[in-house]
Amino acid sequence: MSLKKRMFRSNMMILFLSLLSLLAVVFLVLILFEDRIERRFFTMGQSKLDTEVLKAVSLVDHAGTDDIETLEQEMEPIGYQTALIREEQIQAGSTDEQMLKLAQALDTEYLQKEQSELFYYRNATVVVKYIPQENACIVSAHFAKVDFLKTSLLHSSRTLLWVLILISAGVVIVLLILSSYFTKRMNRVVMEPLEELVKGAERISQGNLKEDIRYHGEKEFEDLCLTFNSMQKTILADQERRQKTEQSRIDMVTGISHDLRTPLTSIQGYIKGVIDGVADSSERRQLYLKTAYESTEDMNQLLQKLFDFSRLESGQMPFHMVRVDLCEFVNTCIAQRETVLDAEKLQFFFESQEQLPEILLDIQQFGRIFDNLLENSMKYTNVCPVKIQVRVFNTEESVCLEWKDNGPGVPEEKIGRIFDRFYRCDGSRKQKGSGVGLYVVKYIIERHGGCIWAENDSGLKLTLTFPKAEEE
Incomplete structure (x- = not known):
């Protein structure tokens, strides 16, 4: 499993365990405070409805708009205030502040006609009878004692506060424990390789590039x-x-x-x-x-x-490719050099297959290749006459040119470097040269899409390959 998936799983596990712990703490607190909370809510519920409400409903049901004073006298002993309300205004009866607020909040549109209705409004038990002919309401209300309500809410608030404190403390403790565990675990996974990388970067800044980082752990x-x-x-x-x-x-x-x-x-x-x-x-x-x-x-x-x-080196040497027969072109190059060179010092031996496929070649650059190969053989063969065997042949993928001289060859420990820039096998510089001849040959061959390699075979043998041109 990848590190990304493991980190995701770990985070999900932290979240799941945190929620599970939270639920466990809440459940435990509810068990411990179950009786006290139940008693508080039961007390608050009892304060909502007055015990004399049935009698109040009966009295209001039999009263009319002319009986407000009588109804008020009958309601007073059982703790009810009575008033006649029309268009949010008290026409008769109690004008207490709480009754005034009730009159303003009363909406006759939703009341049944000429029937007593009972409902609870804020801290009051309210009995209402709506008389549509007079567009008036007979209202009797029992307002709970403020001191009792405040005391009940105060005790309930304190209990709830302690419950929340305990829950929060439990959640924080659990999260701290879980976070500490998983953080230490992730630190071991993440910080150890990072520390190794930092040490490696410091070594590099000090110039030490030979010491590797050794770490075994996450893939x-x-x-x-x-x-x-x-x-x-x-x-x-x-x-x-x-x-x-x-x-x-x-x-x-x-x-x-x-x-x-x-x-x-x-x-x-x-x-x-x-x-x-x-x-x-x-x-x-x-x-x-x-x-x-x-x-x-x-x-x-x-x-x-x-x-x-x-x-x-600067890329300013242009290449102009044309389709040529390598055999004919090499034969022409040899003939041109033989006319200007002394036959007693240099001899060419040319061999080729018949009907070779054409290649794409820059004629000017190939002339530079030929001259560099010839100059290299003339300088380092150290025999007279210099005998150069040139062979052109076909392979499955390329047309090859083989160049072989009759010199002493190149020491095996140096033959792999003769195509390097400025490299010369003759360190004493007894022979003139810049050390770029074979490097230029290799560069031009690679620009043609081919390759070159060297080997010793009774002298130095160079093999050059050229890709075949696509058929037209």
């Missing part, structure tokens, strides 16, 4: 603590990743400074040689200038890679 709070631990691990992993990225950036800046300094120094040296007259012949000056120009080309390539990397 909801266990899930909350597990989520908190997961968040803590995510923050820790992000911190470590940021530290690695920052270190990689520092290494990149250091490496770029080193890689730029070499061609820049070369350019300065050859230009100075021309200025100082060291290159004293036209052939020698031409050689110096050519070498300086080649150094500027190296610098330009390095800066272009960094510029492309920056555009990729």
Whole structure:
């Protein structure tokens, strides 16, 4: 059962037990004060009707409007006041204040004609006879003694007050006991995991992200603590990743400074040689200038890679997809590179299946992939000639490109990181490079909806996958 349902059930139980306790207290008090309450109400009931009421009814029933004085004399001994009332005014008889109020309250519309009626009005027993011919009423009333009524009400009020005090006290005590019990129980359920979470938050604020929260109890709070631990691990992993990225950036800046300094120094040296007259012949000056120009080309390539990397990272590199046959396109790329590269230093071996399905490809970005793979093999193979085997084949879901060189490969402990930003297996930086080439390849492949992975197979083998284009 969920915590929400248990809390609802507990609250309902508190309410039910409170009401049950209230009823029990009321029942107990009623039992204890039953006789006293009964006597008080019986006394009050007796004060409502006078014992001489039957005689009063008989006298009024036989009286007429001319007999008011006689009727008044007969009623006086039994405690009744008599009056003749017409249109809320006393025409004859008693003019007592209580009788005046009774005359104003009397409504003849609801009285029976020429018949005596008996009713109780406030603290008075009233006998009325309505005579329609004269539009008048003969009224006799017995008003209860005020002192007796006050005394009775006073005693009843005191008894009721004590009853209410006892009931209230009982209810408060019971509710306090129940609330104390259930509050302590809920505190154990709710506060314990909250305290653990607070301790965990304090540890995080102090920089301790390696210690998990350990809590076993309610499922909801266990899930909350597990989520908190997961968040803590995510923050820790992000911190470590940021530290690695920052270190990689520092290494990149250091490496770029080193890689730029070499061609820049070369350019300065050859230009100075021309200025100082060291290159004293036209052939020698031409050689110096050519070498300086080649150094500027190296610098330009390095800066272009960094510029492309920056555009990729910021999302400013556009992708324009077209349907192509990967086999034909790769074959064209190989032919173009073979025309400008020395065959004694580089050899391509191309293999492909026939009738491959088309893929969606950005031609310019794929050229960047091809050049980065080629440059990576040329730099780190360390053999001559560099032999690159390229194979294009079809799988159930993708069209794959396999790139394999004849170099020494990559140490197994480093092969999983060669696609990271700014990562270089050559920590000593004997080879020029920015450490972003394979990262850019991976980024472009993923933008195409594919993936790339590396393995050692008598050299470094890279496998690139491209999703098949939907049939038109």
